[in-house]
Amino acid sequence: MPPSKQRAVEQLIASHQTGYALDQAFYVSPEVYQREIDTIYLKHWLFAGHDSQIPNSGDFFTFEFDTESIIVIRDKDNSIHAHMNVCRHRGSRLCLDKTGTVKLLSCPYHAWSYNLSGELIAARNMPADFERANHSLHKVHVELVGGLIFICLAPEPPSLAPMRNDLDEVLQHYGFDALKIAEQKSYRIPANWKLAVENYQECYHCAPSHQEFAQVHAMARAPDEFKQLKTEFWQAHKNDLKFQQHNYYFDLAPSACEGYQYDRNPLLKGCVSGSLGGAAVAPLLGDISAYDGGASELMIGPVNFFLLYDDHILGYRFLPLSLDECACDVFWLVREDAEQDKDYALDTLTWLWDTTTQADKAIIMNNQKGVSSRFYRPGRLAEMEHFQQSFLNWYLTNLNKVNDNEVCDK
Numbered sequence: 001m002p003p004s005k006q007r008a009v010e011q012l013i014a015s016h017q018t019g020y021a022l023d024q025a026f027y028v029s030p031e032v033y034q035r036e037i038d039t040i041y042l043k044h045w046l047f048a049g050h051d052s053q054i055p056n057s058g059d060f061f062t063f064e065f066d067t068e069s070i071i072v073i074r075d076k077d078n079s080i081h082a083h084m085n086v087c088r089h090r091g092s093r094l095c096l097d098k099t100g101t102v103k104l105l106s107c108p109y110h111a112w113s114y115n116l117s118g119e120l121i122a123a124r125n126m127p128a129d130f131e132r133a134n135h136s137l138h139k140v141h142v143e144l145v146g147g148l149i150f151i152c153l154a155p156e157p158p159s160l161a162p163m164r165n166d167l168d169e170v171l172q173h174y175g176f177d178a179l180k181i182a183e184q185k186s187y188r189i190p191a192n193w194k195l196a197v198e199n200y201q202e203c204y205h206c207a208p209s210h211q212e213f214a215q216v217h218a219m220a221r222a223p224d225e226f227k228q229l230k231t232e233f234w235q236a237h238k239n240d241l242k243f244q245q246h247n248y249y250f251d252l253a254p255s256a257c258e259g260y261q262y263d264r265n266p267l268l269k270g271c272v273s274g275s276l277g278g279a280a281v282a283p284l285l286g287d288i289s290a291y292d293g294g295a296s297e298l299m300i301g302p303v304n305f306f307l308l309y310d311d312h313i314l315g316y317r318f319l320p321l322s323l324d325e326c327a328c329d330v331f332w333l334v335r336e337d338a339e340q341d342k343d344y345a346l347d348t349l350t351w352l353w354d355t356t357t358q359a360d361k362a363i364i365m366n367n368q369k370g371v372s373s374r375f376y377r378p379g380r381l382a383e384m385e386h387f388q389q390s391f392l393n394w395y396l397t398n399l400n401k402v403n404d405n406e407v408c409d410k
């Protein structure tokens with residue numbers, strides 16, 4: 001980016017007023033967008049999918065954002081690799097399908113072929129001095145959290161160790177090692193990706209916009225009532241493993257450590273899960289022995305969100321497709337041994353968050369239309385938007401970290 005444009009972005013960041021929404025330029029500027037890709041999406045861990053999607057050797061799926069495409073594939077030794085979906089000859093996409101099973105990754109253009117670990121093993125009619133060994137696919141880092149597959153495109157990804165040290169026990173309690181995807185939906189939203197993330201992070205809009213959600217989650221209540229309900233809920237369960245707060249939120253973590261957050265919140269009286277009326281929808285997860293009437297919020301990395309009910313888990317990720325379009329991908333995870341139509345029904349499992357996400361899609365589209373207006377001015381945030389505020393603090397600090405070398409010593 002030319003220095004003058006860099007300076008313009010830096011001035012924009014410096015001019016942000018804490019406690020207010022972002023200036024219009026953050027949502028419409030190609031320079032800001034480019035810097036977000038560089039400092040967020042190319043540097044942080046992204047929730048790519050679940051290992052149950054690729055049970056056998058050669059099974060793959062592709063994962064896409066902005067101009068990038070990544071192949072996530074299982075090798076013969078059962079390990080999972082991620083490769084950039086870019087041929088090392090003249091750059092063609094290798095995998096054109098979203099999912100599939102292959103013996104080799106063969107380029108559709110001139111047929112260079114790579115093994116599952118990304119080494120070039122065949123290139124037709126090349127000069128005698130051509131070295132196949134120098135033409136492996138670009139590797140992408142992969143880490144599993146239980147069966148959840150995270151990838152990171154950075155040469156040196158931020159460490160997930162603090163998150164693992166803090167949360168391993170609680171994630172095991174939820175049976176993160178023994179889940180499967182019951183359903184997965186992608187919602188394309190014609191809006192800048194931040195409007196979707198900001199919307200996810202605040203429940204100020206829940207009562208007016210999500211009746212179905214507000215009938216189940218105490219979080220939609222006014223701040224004082226919610227605090228009271230939460231205090232009572234925690235007092236009643238304080239010795240339960242699920243009731244621990246683990247905050248290493250993004251504005252607290254040095255950039256060499258990945259930020260995360262875990263907290264448990266009450267549902268409304270009589271509700272036990274995220275469903276129509278808060279009814280149970282699937283077998284209890286992990287070694288959870290009874291419903292406690294709560295749901296936990298988990299964030300791993302800046303754009304990956306999980307909602308942990310006692311009987312299923314929602315995975316949410318937000319991916320930019322371009323400056324003014326994003327994808328909100330939603331995953332419904334249940335115990336791996338749960339049987340569809342016997343232990344759970346897809347329509348009852350997915351109803352609440354499909355309904356809520358459809359409503360959010362409309363809200364976010366309208367928000368984009370408004371922030372694009374010449375009459376838009378950033379407004380004051382409410383107390384119920386404090387997570388959004390923390391995200392904005394982190395986001396603005398992070399955008400300035402084009403070349404930083406903080407260390408992770410937690």
Ligand code: FES
Pocket residue numbers: 087088089090091092107108109110111112
């Ligand atoms: S671009 Fe892939 S083989 Fe030529």
Ligand SMILES: [Fe+2]
Pocket residue numbers: 199200205206210356360
């Ligand atoms: Fe919403």
